[in-house]
Amino acid sequence: xxxxxxxxxxxxxxxxxxxxxxxxxxxxxxxxxxxxxxxxxxxxxxxxxxxxxxxxxxxxxxxxxxxxxxxxxxxxxxxxxxxxxxxxxxxxxxxxxxxxxxxxxxxxxxxxxxxxxxxxxxxxxxxxxxxxxxxxxxxxxxxxxxxxxxxxxxxxxxxxxxxxxxxxxxxxxxxxxxxxxxxxxxxxxxxxxxxxxxxxxxxxxxxxxxxxxxxxxxxxxxxxxxxxxxxxxxxxxxxxxxxxxxxxxxxxxxxxxxxxxxxxxxxxxxxxxxxxxxxxxxxx
Amino acid sequence: xxxxxxxxxxxxxxxxxxxxxxxxxxxxxxxxxxxxxxxxxxxxxxxxxxxxxxxxxxxxxxxxxxxxxxxxxxxxxxxxxxxxxxxxxxxxxxxxxxxxxxxxxxxxxxxxxxxxxxxxxxxxxxxxxxxxxxxxxxxxxxxxxxxxxxxxxxxxxxxxxxxxxxxxxxxxxxxxxxxxxxxxxxxxxxxxxxxxxxxxxxxxxxxxxxxxxxxxxxxxxxxxxxxxxxxxxxxxxxxxxxxxxxxxxxxxxxxxxxxxxxxxxxxxxxxxxxxxxxxxxxxxxxxxxxxxxxxxxxxxxxxxxxxxxxxxxxxxxxxxxxxxxxxxxxxxxxxxxxxxxxxxxxxxxxxxxxxxxxxxxxxxxxxxxxxxxxxxxxxxxxxxxxxxxxxxxxxxxxxxxxxxxxxxxxxxxxxxxxxxxxxxxxxxxxxxxxxxxxxxx
Numbered sequence: 001x002x003x004x005x006x007x008x009x010x011x012x013x014x015x016x017x018x019x020x021x022x023x024x025x026x027x028x029x030x031x032x033x034x035x036x037x038x039x040x041x042x043x044x045x046x047x048x049x050x051x052x053x054x055x056x057x058x059x060x061x062x063x064x065x066x067x068x069x070x071x072x073x074x075x076x077x078x079x080x081x082x083x084x085x086x087x088x089x090x091x092x093x094x095x096x097x098x099x100x101x102x103x104x105x106x107x108x109x110x111x112x113x114x115x116x117x118x119x120x121x122x123x124x125x126x127x128x129x130x131x132x133x134x135x136x137x138x139x140x141x142x143x144x145x146x147x148x149x150x151x152x153x154x155x156x157x158x159x160x161x162x163x164x165x166x167x168x169x170x171x172x173x174x175x176x177x178x179x180x181x182x183x184x185x186x187x188x189x190x191x192x193x194x195x196x197x198x199x200x201x202x203x204x205x206x207x208x209x210x211x212x213x214x215x216x217x218x219x220x221x222x223x224x225x226x227x228x229x230x231x232x233x234x235x236x237x238x239x240x241x242x243x244x245x246x247x248x249x250x251x252x253x254x255x256x257x258x259x260x261x262x263x264x265x266x267x268x269x270x271x272x273x274x275x276x277x278x279x280x281x282x283x284x
Numbered sequence: 285x286x287x288x289x290x291x292x293x294x295x296x297x298x299x300x301x302x303x304x305x306x307x308x309x310x311x312x313x314x315x316x317x318x319x320x321x322x323x324x325x326x327x328x329x330x331x332x333x334x335x336x337x338x339x340x341x342x343x344x345x346x347x348x349x350x351x352x353x354x355x356x357x358x359x360x361x362x363x364x365x366x367x368x369x370x371x372x373x374x375x376x377x378x379x380x381x382x383x384x385x386x387x388x389x390x391x392x393x394x395x396x397x398x399x400x401x402x403x404x405x406x407x408x409x410x411x412x413x414x415x416x417x418x419x420x421x422x423x424x425x426x427x428x429x430x431x432x433x434x435x436x437x438x439x440x441x442x443x444x445x446x447x448x449x450x451x452x453x454x455x456x457x458x459x460x461x462x463x464x465x466x467x468x469x470x471x472x473x474x475x476x477x478x479x480x481x482x483x484x485x486x487x488x489x490x491x492x493x494x495x496x497x498x499x500x501x502x503x504x505x506x507x508x509x510x511x512x513x514x515x516x517x518x519x520x521x522x523x524x525x526x527x528x529x530x531x532x533x534x535x536x537x538x539x540x541x542x543x544x545x546x547x548x549x550x551x552x553x554x555x556x557x558x559x560x561x562x563x564x565x566x567x568x569x570x571x572x573x574x575x576x577x578x579x580x581x582x583x584x585x586x587x588x589x590x591x592x593x594x595x596x597x598x599x600x601x602x603x604x605x606x607x608x609x610x611x612x613x614x615x616x617x618x619x620x621x622x623x624x625x626x627x628x629x630x631x632x633x634x635x636x637x638x639x640x641x642x643x644x645x646x647x648x649x650x651x652x653x654x655x656x657x658x659x660x661x662x663x664x665x666x667x668x669x670x671x672x673x674x675x676x677x678x679x680x681x682x683x684x685x686x687x688x689x690x691x692x693x694x695x696x697x698x699x700x701x702x703x704x705x706x707x708x709x710x711x712x713x714x715x716x717x718x719x720x721x722x723x724x725x
Contacts, residue, residue, distance in 0.1 A: 115624040116610075118647050119707045120677075125714060130377050130624050 035087060036064045042083040043076055048151045050074045050173030063088070074098060075152065075171030098172030099190040100155070100165050104140040105198045105259070105267050107160035111139050111212040127181040135211035138182055138201040146176035146185060162268040188263075194245035195252065197222070197231075197238045198266065199259045204236055209257070216259045222251035289517040290527045292664040294697045296454045296520055296618070298493065303457040303577050303584050308465060310571075310588040311601055313391055317361050317592030318372050318629040319347070320382040324421040325428050327352030331369060331383060339366050342394035344568050346417070347383055356419045356429040361570035361590035362387035373628035375614040375621060382629065385592070397566040403476060406563070408434075411480040418562035419569045419632075423554035424448055424459075424523070425615060427633035430555055434480040436544045445477050445486040446532055446543075446550045449501065450516055450523030452491060453616030456636045458573040459553050461586045463490070463497040466557050467504040473556030474511060476563055481549060485510040487532045488553075493518040520618060521695040525550050527664055539691050554635075574630060576602045580609030580639030589630050595637055596626035610645045613638040618696040651704040659698035659708055665691050669698035669708045676715035681722065684715035692716060 039060040047055035051072050053062055062068050063084060070090055071081035077097040085091060117126055117133035123145040126132055132141055142161035154169035155176060163176075167190070177185045184200040197216055201208050205217035218236040230244030231251060240251070240260075252260050261267060322328035329348035341347060341360040349357040364387040372382040400406060400414050416431035436442050447470070451459040463470065474486050488505065490498045492515050505511040514532045516522050526537045528550060535546040543550050554572060561567045570591050577584040582603030589598055595614065599605055605612075613620040614628070616636055630637075659669040667688055675684040689712055698708040 115622075116647065119710045120714070121650070125710070128377075130621075131379075133624075 033064055036060045038087055039063055039084055042080055042087070043073055044080065044171075046075060046151045046173075048075055048171075048173045048175060050171070050175065075173050077171065097190040098174075098187045099167060099170050100146075100172060100174070100176050100185050101188050101196065101263075101266070102140060102146075102163050102165065102268065103184045103186055103196070103198055103200045104138070104162065105214050105261070106134075106136060106139045106212040107158075107162045107268065108142070109160060110214045111136055123179075124181040132182075136201055136208070136215060137203065138184065138199075139212060139215075140182065140184055145179040145181070149175045149179040151175065158268050160268065164268055188242065193247050193263060194242045195240055195247065195249065195260050195262055196242075196266075197240055197260050199237060202235045202237050208236075212257075214257050214259055217257055219256065221254040221256065222260060225250045225254040289519055290522075290530050290664055291666065292662050292697065293519045293521060293527075294662050294700055295518075296700065298454045298518075299577075300455065300457050300460070300493070302455075303575050303586055304460055304494075306457075306461075306584070306586050308458075308461045308573050308586045308588050311590070311593065311598065313362055313387060313389070314590060314593040314597050315389075316367070316384065316386055316594070317590060318382045318384050318594060319358060319361065319592040320372065320374050320380050320629060320631055321348050321358065322374070322376075322380050323358060323427060323591070323631040323633065324356045325426065326350075326354030326356075326432075328381070329355065329358050335366065335369075335383065337366055337368060340364070341366060341385060343391050344397050344570060345394040346419075346568070354429055354432050356416060356421050356431070357568075358383075359419055359568040359570050360385055361592050363390055363392045364388040373625075375623065375628055375631055375634060377621065397568070399566045400563045403472075403479065403563065406476075406479070408480045408482065411476055411563075414562055415480075415559060417568070418558070420555060420558045420562060421569070421632050422552055423558060423572055423632065423635070424552035425619065425633050425635050427631075430551070430559070433549050433551065434477065436481065436549070440544050441547055442481045442544060442549050443484045443547045444533055444549075445474065445481060445483050446529055446548055447474060447486060447488040447553055447556060448523050448525075448528055448550060449488050449490040449494075449497065449553045450528060451494070452518075452520045452523040453618055453620075453636070454520070455577050455638055456575045456616050457577075457586060458575045458635050460494050460497055462553050462557055462573055463494070464500055466560075467500050469560040470501070470553050470556045471504050471508065471511065472564070473559035475508075476559050477549070477551060477556065478510070483549070485512070487512055487514050489514045489516050489522075489528050489532045491516045491518045491522055521664055521693075521697065524664065524693055524695060526693070539688060569632060572630075572632065572634070574598065574634055575636040577636065578613075578639040579641045579644055580606050580612075581637075582606060589634075591632055592629045594626070595623070595628055595630060598630060598637055599626055599639070605639055606641060608641045608643070609639045610642045611640040613640065618700070619694060648705040650706055653704055653706060656703060658701040658703065662697040662701040664695060664697060665693065667692060669712060670706070672715060673698075673706060673708045673711035676711040676718075679718075681715055681718040684712075685719045689715045690719060 040057050043056040045056050051059045053059040070085040073080050112135045113133050114135050121143050123141045123143045126141050144157050146163050147155045152169050154166045155163050158164040172187050199216040201215050208215040208217050216237050222238050223231045228244045230241045231238050327350045329350045331348050335347045343363040345360045346357050347360050364385050367386045368384040371379040374380040412431045412434050420430040421427040449463050502513045529548050558569045574589045575586050585602050612623045653670055672684045672687045672689045692712045696709045
């Protein structure tokens, strides 16, 4: 008999609490816009902050309120932009995905060191210490601040001590850009073909060649060779305008130190295949 | 009489016997001097009017000054022509503005420099002015302008002057030689300080690995009723301000406080000599004793070097570097800064030039912290270096501040004692810089 009382008592308590909850849900309900929820679901959810908002849900609110465009989430790329635009009933517009590119190929064999650095393994700290241990004042120090800051595991240090960007994983959010004390990472549109001058040194030719085998020595041979006139010298450094570059490769033939490379053949990224193998092994 | 030691500290390999018996020899006047405009803590100097490229200067002539109170003027250390004014490598890291003077080899003194007269006739204010005009800064290495330390705020009564003859940094013997060779000047400089501060007495603290210096200083101070010598236990960092004050006077400087909060002012023996020269001969601070040592130096020596002499010139005078030299340090091995090359000037705070060979330098791979607390035992200011360093590594600077990172005076005991070779001191220095930066905002 006692079991019946117990069941009845528990059932009654359950009923009372259930009613209370139902009333609370009705009277204290917080009005949320279902649109914000669905936008949030469409976003990558990395809270990287590349859009300029504190996180994904903050961004979703801003999109729903019409403060920003649907394609403002850089890591989400085209797909996310289409989904969000669909939810809002807008045109997505262009959301071509950007890609981080490291403008230095002076690895530990090609660029010399001024001294042995034995301190804290952090690019900012090393760069501040007597101007950095590399002979080149602009070159990559290879201590991996960009690797540590990347939310998408898209950067790792290659075997020659330079960061390697995984084209598939990189969303172009730009966190690595700000983490680099030497500011040698640039965000470029993904997929666009063309050539790049992979050097960031604005020093004069003589000191560049003393410090690094593959630095731009500002000889202007590429400027003269380019049939499209897409290359100009900016403060002792050749810069290729990707809009004008038609991938003819004349500049590569003329570049003596070998600073210019096709975008899909960046030397430090040559072991990108090995990277994919490593990642597959890690996830397995 | 043996003093009680402070808590913590380390016993490194001192290596002082190499140069301890070598008398200070004046170095040949260099052909060129590079005189940085920032050689002290505080506002950097600006070149004076008329000091520009091509201008002729006399030895001892004031060439740069600043309007800030915490600063000290800078003087030409040779007579000659100004060749260039521009950035040059600096021992503290980044290149800084410097005046480069080509010597005419005559070393003719500026005629305007005159002795200040009898000490009894000088007022405290006159002494302070004289010390500032002579460009005197703390020669122990911190280069704090001396006249500021001689001008305590009126509400703080200074009764004891503590003179630092501990020289706890391994390898260095500059202060040791100064005490042996210029004891009488030290006492005179000390009397000037006592007069400027209206202090009651003075204590000279010397570590017990320098018994000859203790004997000499005791002999010269015996005649002075208010000056005593305190024999200190040999332990690094015995010569650090707070440690020295604690063991010589028993007073404890509070966290975040200054020695003058407990009625004490602390000066180096070299500073006392510089003051003596300024008062007696009217000479500004243009040269200092530098210990050039380490297994990488062919002929180690204690040299009297002009401020602005290039380190490479000093090393050449000592027979150059050995082939297996791996590390060049300006200052002592514990607190000095490693340098990428020798193309930089000796400044007022340069107490040593140290060249270490591949046998001395241990380039170890860093290992994880094993929570052994050796750094905690070694820290003389009772911090927890491992935790501050960990906070610094994760950019948690507010947390580092809560752990009293600002009390750290960068003695390096934690890094020295760490079996995992974690660069603790460097991480704490980063935290300190970030905390100060955040406070300024």
